[in-house]
Amino acid sequence: MxxxxxxxxxxxxxxxxxxxxxxxxxxxxxxxxxxxxxxxxxxxxxxxxxxxxxxxxxxxxxxxxxxxxxxxxxxxxxxxxxxxxxxxxxxxxxxxxxxxxxxxxxxxxxxxxxxxxxxxxxxxxxxxxxxxxxxxxxxxxxxxxxxxxGGSLPEPVVMDMGPQSMRSFNLEGPLRESRDEFEKAYFEYHLAKESGSMTRVAEKTGLERTHLYRKLKQLGVDLARSKRSAL
The missing domain is CATH 3.40.50.2300 (Response regulator)
Incomplete structure (x- = not known):
């Protein structure tokens, strides 16, 4: 760092x-x-x-x-x-x-x-x-x-990921970008697995709820989509 x-x-x-x-x-x-x-x-x-x-x-x-x-x-x-x-x-x-x-x-x-x-x-x-x-x-x-x-920088292309799916990550790019890709996939996996329950995801990942919300927002995780994919 x-x-x-x-x-x-x-x-x-x-x-x-x-x-x-x-x-x-x-x-x-x-x-x-x-x-x-x-x-x-x-x-x-x-x-x-x-x-x-x-x-x-x-x-x-x-x-x-x-x-x-x-x-x-x-x-x-x-x-x-x-x-x-x-x-x-x-x-x-x-x-x-x-x-x-x-x-x-x-x-x-x-x-x-x-x-x-x-x-x-x-x-x-x-x-x-x-x-x-x-x-x-x-x-x-x-x-x-x-x-x-007031715009936003382009985001890397993200593949849809369900609880049982596998995903490959770009190992050629900067460490931070690869880490963000992994963390986003990690949280999307647990959100889908726990049916979008923030309480259960917080317990599962060991994060306090406020920090978890901020982390998901930072990574651009679509909470509504995660809940829909769990249905």
Whole structure:
């Protein structure tokens, strides 16, 4: 698992992101402003940074530009904002941001962006003021477009699975994606076997009901479909 730095001036946002990422097995460091972010970046060299744009001392885009210009942008940086525009997203991506998430951030989008960032090499921009060729806009990361339009990233193709069926898993892809496929199949199997009873599935899998609900939502398990397939 990774060490992730969360930079946001809102305590509630920091606590929420920390809880979610800790549940995923990551080590989370927190900073409430750019000064603290610089300090943590220098000491720990995080694997990924979640960076808010609007902060009281130095805004996130300026900090991102500072890291890029001084050779410190060696980790994926995911920008976050509740008031940004497409232009801001494009600018952050040109500087070197891996993705741009619009607040309020859904659990699914957050985990997808983090996974993509951790499994993707950081592109080092040749120049902060690189010219645009033929009047075309620079390439924008798919995650930026998805986050700003309120859509969702494409999910892997999933085969129907009943309680007695066997299923093969893709062993060539990233570990997280393969694990998610297995976990989804695992919970779908137990939901079908227990006729959709969350109480019995929680007991069977050893999970507390609230955590089980959150896990099923994160994996995209269709509870209604699971109940129908058990009939």
């Amino acid at each position: 990774a060490t992730i730095l969360v930079v946001d001036d809102e305590l509630g946002i920091r606590d929420l992101l920390s809880e979610i990422l800790n549940d995923e097995g990551h080590t989370v460091e927190l900073a409430e402003n750019a000064a603290q972010a610089r300090s943590v970046r220098a000491m720990l060299r995080p694997d990924l940074v979640l960076l808010d744009i609007w902060m009281p001392d130095t805004d996130g885009v300026t900090l991102l530009k500072e890291w890029a210009s001084t050779g410190l942008l060696s980790m994926p940086v995911i920008m976050m904002s509740g008031h940004a525009t497409i232009d801001t997203a494009v600018e952050a991506t040109r500087i070197g941001a891996t993705a741009f998430l619009e607040k309020p951030i859904t659990l699914q989008k957050l985990l997808k962006a983090v996974d993509l960032g951790l499994n993707k090499a950081v592109a080092k921009p040749s120049s902060l003021m690189a010219p645009v060729k033929n009047g075309a806009l620079p390439m924008v990361d798919l995650t930026v477009e998805v986050a700003m339009t």
